[in-house]
Amino acid sequence: TKIHHNIKVLVVFSTAVRKLSLSSGSRPKVCIVGGGPAGFYTAQHLLKAQDDVIVDVYERLPVPFGLVRFGVAPDHPEVKNVINTFTQTAQHERCFFHGNVNVGVDVTVKELKKAYHAVVLSYGAEANRCMGVPGEDLAGVFSARDFVGWYNGLPSNQKLNPDLNCETVVILGQGNVALDVARILLSPLDMLKKTDITQHALEALTASRVRRVLIVGRRGPLQIAGTIKEVREMINLPDTTADMLPADFKGISETLKGRNAEQNSGTYFCFPCVSLPQGSGEDAKAVPTGQMEDLECGMVISSIGYKSLPIDPCVPFEHRGAIIPNDMGRVLDTAGLYCSGWVKRGPTGVIATTMNDSFDTARVLLKDMKEGTLDLSVNKPGAQEITALLQERGNTHRNTQKKKNADCTLFSRKKNTLLTNSQKFKTF
Amino acid sequence: MSLSAAARRLAGWSVVLRSSSRTLPPLSRECVQRRDITSSSVVQPLRSENKVTVNFINRDGEKITVKASPGESLLDVVVDQELDFDGFGACEGTLACSTCHVIFKEEVYKQLGPISDEEMDMLDLAYGLTDTSRLGCQICLTKSLDGVTVRLPEAVADIRQSDGSA
Numbered sequence: 001t002k003i004h005h006n007i008k009v010l011v012v013f014s015t016a017v018r019k020l021s022l023s024s025g026s027r028p029k030v031c032i033v034g035g036g037p038a039g040f041y042t043a044q045h046l047l048k049a050q051d052d053v054i055v056d057v058y059e060r061l062p063v064p065f066g067l068v069r070f071g072v073a074p075d076h077p078e079v080k081n082v083i084n085t086f087t088q089t090a091q092h093e094r095c096f097f098h099g100n101v102n103v104g105v106d107v108t109v110k111e112l113k114k115a116y117h118a119v120v121l122s123y124g125a126e127a128n129r130c131m132g133v134p135g136e137d138l139a140g141v142f143s144a145r146d147f148v149g150w151y152n153g154l155p156s157n158q159k160l161n162p163d164l165n166c167e168t169v170v171i172l173g174q175g176n177v178a179l180d181v182a183r184i185l186l187s188p189l190d191m192l193k194k195t196d197i198t199q200h201a202l203e204a205l206t207a208s209r210v211r212r213v214l215i216v217g218r219r220g221p222l223q224i225a226g227t228i229k230e231v232r233e234m235i236n237l238p239d240t241t242a243d244m245l246p247a248d249f250k251g252i253s254e255t256l257k258g259r260n261a262e263q264n265s266g267t268y269f270c271f272p273c274v275s276l277p278q279g280s281g282e283d284a285k286a287v288p289t290g291q292m293e294d295l296e297c298g299m300v301i302s303s304i305g306y307k308s309l310p311i312d313p314c315v316p317f318e319h320r321g322a323i324i325p326n327d328m329g330r331v332l333d334t335a336g337l338y339c340s341g342w343v344k345r346g347p348t349g350v351i352a353t354t355m356n357d358s359f360d361t362a363r364v365l366l367k368d369m370k371e372g373t374l375d376l377s378v379n380k381p382g383a384q385e386i387t388a389l390l391q392e393r394g395n396t397h398r399n400t401q402k403k404k405n406a407d408c409t410l411f412s413r414k415k416n417t418l419l420t421n422s423q424k425f426k427t428f
Numbered sequence: 429m430s431l432s433a434a435a436r437r438l439a440g441w442s443v444v445l446r447s448s449s450r451t452l453p454p455l456s457r458e459c460v461q462r463r464d465i466t467s468s469s470v471v472q473p474l475r476s477e478n479k480v481t482v483n484f485i486n487r488d489g490e491k492i493t494v495k496a497s498p499g500e501s502l503l504d505v506v507v508d509q510e511l512d513f514d515g516f517g518a519c520e521g522t523l524a525c526s527t528c529h530v531i532f533k534e535e536v537y538k539q540l541g542p543i544s545d546e547e548m549d550m551l552d553l554a555y556g557l558t559d560t561s562r563l564g565c566q567i568c569l570t571k572s573l574d575g576v577t578v579r580l581p582e583a584v585a586d587i588r589q590s591d592g593s594a
Contacts (some may be wrong), residue, residue, distance in 0.1 A: 078523070232545065351518060
């Protein structure tokens with residue numbers, strides 16, 4: 001099955017003939033906003049549990065899969081294997097993928113609610129948390145999100161041009177994204193060459209003078225948001241020394257005062273902590289000590305978390321936690337509206353977390369269908385109506401020819417990688 | 429990263445710092461080949477007259493009994509027999525997720541091969557983790573496992589009200 005890039009705004013990905021012949025008059029129709037893991041796992045569960053539901057997935061980019069495509073580090077291709085499951089879902093005869101549709105801009109949520117029995121918001125977290133400290137906007141200060149987008153080929157980050165002509169990089173935050181960035185900055189080039197990292201990033205890293213990466217966190221080692229696998233990978237990274245300040249481990253374990261592995265070429269990273277935490281466990285709070293230290297560096301990458309944004313005035317949004325207020329996936333105070341994934345829970349967790357969460361939302365939606373909370377007796381037009389609206393508005397959009405070429409290149413590079421990763425599961 | 433998981437692992441870090449080699453538990457050749465689906469080598473299914481019976485208890489508590497060949501991993505069995513476990517084996521056996529998490533009875537668990545650091549790292553993130561949990565993609569059937577019963581953990585429904593405190 002090929003992706004057909006339509007010059008117009010809408011991209012429809014399907015085995016066209018077989019699907020269009022499906023008569024869809026009185027079937028339940030669900031619209032999912034966001035074609036990442038949350039969207040596809042929600043779709044998967046709905047399609048399996050309800051044998052007449054039609055699911056339309058709308059995605060802002062021309063290609064699906066969200067952060068699995070653009071957020072997973074290039075040296076973790078196995079994490080992207082879930083794409084095979086999503087592809088199978090997308091190829092389901094009752095599932096349709098619509099790329100290049102920016103919900104909230106090209107079409108409103110109100111219009112979607114009118115056309116569908118239910119709308120599920122799974123559009124994730126597209127912004128990043130800010131520190132709110134002076135200097136955040138200086139040249140050489142990047143969000144981890146943009147940096148990752150740069151080496152992963154996200155079109156909007158193509159021109160990022162980070163200057164790697166410096167010896168030291170400071171990363172703020174100690175989650176898996178911070179660890180990924182550190183690992184990519186310090187990985188031996190032989191390793192990077194075998195991945196699907198973008199060409200321009202590979203060239204920049206080849207010329208890079210970065211030898212030292214400091215991964216800075218507010219609390220202590222037991223509070224880091226990263227998982228053990230990523231920490232272990234850093235420690236085991238060839239030609240790299242892991243440096244953990246003994247003072248940060250005071251009171252945790254005597255074992256860790258041991259020296260590091262043999263000193264190799266002098267690239268190293270360390271985890272200096274800004275302050276020792278008060279309290280213990282995951283609720284330990286960072287308490288400022290008043291001590292200041294200057295760290296000289298050529299680049300700062302802020303990796304303190306992603307953040308969801310409100311999509312549409314008719315959708316409630318809780319700004320403090322940057323999520324859509326909901327009760328087990330049902331958006332509060334709004335009938336027919338649901339949410340799954342990071343926009344529901346906050347931007348943390350691994351893919352399996354999102355999977356379980358998406359299944360939960362799907363179950364709640366199915367329950368509402370069964371109990372009549374969602375009125376299925378009314379026929380809804382679904383994609384037919386939305387497609388017509390989009391085509392009407394198509395002429396007001398930006399130069400899609402230029403965008404089409406860039407995205408085709410991107411997509412064919414990624415696609416080749418996808419196809420080599422699995423023989424056992426069906427791919428497209 | 430949960431506190432108990434971290435504490436358990438920190439004790440092992442000094443060992444990690446000294447050695448940089450990754451070791452996999454010793455396995456039959458057939459098992460290693462089958463798991464390595466990223467390579468281009470052709471996977472030869474093990475033809476054996478000695479089938480092994482495996483019982484799965486699914487998330488609804490139902491028992492599903494199938495026959496499989498020694499050498500197959502539990503993930504292979506689920507895939508080949510097309511068992512209907514939602515989301516099982518998302519990363520296709522590459523130790524990049526915890527969705528093939530299965531729970532053994534204690535007597536059987538003790539007989540299983542050693543667990544690698546890589547498997548432990550992923551298992552740590554699994555829902556409903558128990559002391560007799562393993563990842564199904566890492567457990568290969570042997571004749572001594574004939575008749576084994578494994579339980580799928582219940583997926584944890586997030587019943588907390590999301591308040592964005594993540």
